[in-house]
Amino acid sequence: MKFVSWNVNGIRACAGKGFLDYFRKADADLFCIQETKLQEGQINLELEGYKQFWNYAERKGYSGTAIFSKEQPISVQYGIGSDEYDCEGRAITLEFESFYIVNVYTPNSQRDLARLGFRLEWEDRLRDYLMQLDRKKPVVLCGDLNVAHHEIDLKNPKPNRGNSGFTDEERGKMSRLLSSGFIDSFRYLHPDKEGVYTWWSYMNKVRERNIGWRIDYFIVSETLSPAILEAGAECMVMGSDHCPVTLELNL
Secondary structure: OEEEEEEOOOHHHHHOOOHHHHHHHHOOOEEEEEOOOOOOOOOOOOOOOOEEEEEOOOOOOOOOEEEEEOOOOOEEEEOOOOHHHHOOOOEEEEEOOOOEEEEEEOOOOOOOOOOHHHHHHHHHHHHHHHHHHHOOOOEEEEEEOOOOOOHHHEOOHHHHOOOOOOOHHHHHHHHHHHOOOEEEHHHHHOOOOOOOOOEEOOOOOOOOOOOEEOOEEEEEEHHHHHHEEEEEEOOOOOOOOEOOEEEEEOO
16 A cells, blocks of 8 residues: 655645646555645645545645545544644544554744744644554554654754754654654664655755755554555655655555
């Protein structure tokens, strides 16, 4: 079973930069996107063979998530059960017979860390939510988690220590999640692989020089570890400041 996750940084803009070409080529069973930046009715994506599930932020042109699925899910939940966060359209959960897929767009702490507290509280609530699901059946969590977990996950760790996405607090929350019965599928298969990033600044030639961060993930329940066939990043796919990340499971 093939999964794709991509922060498209505005689906309307990305649709004009080859999104549909990549979508069709990927031929994923489940395709998740984050930062859709639109409201209902502002785009009509023709995705033959897929059911579409959208979670829009109340604030226009902000945040938002969507999942495109070949199979009809058993159930759908929008949000994680917290009004404070759910108004921003940051999560969608689809339930299938043997697993849950949870697509999230984690709040950014902002350059001055003004939203760090908001972000850390989100981490705790998301972890509790995932653990509740995991008690019922395995979980596949994907999305832009807005954190580089280890120094290997960004090009320049030392000057970025303490910056948004690489604070000790954010990294600690990722460690806590992974110690709660979940694994980073990419690092599970490629523990020492360097130079694999999923986000690059729009600054001049930063992406060409691969000065990036790995902040987009597929996190899965430990019980799914034997099912992981491949996990990677489609670093050459353009259309956003992020690239798609992929996961293949033998389910």
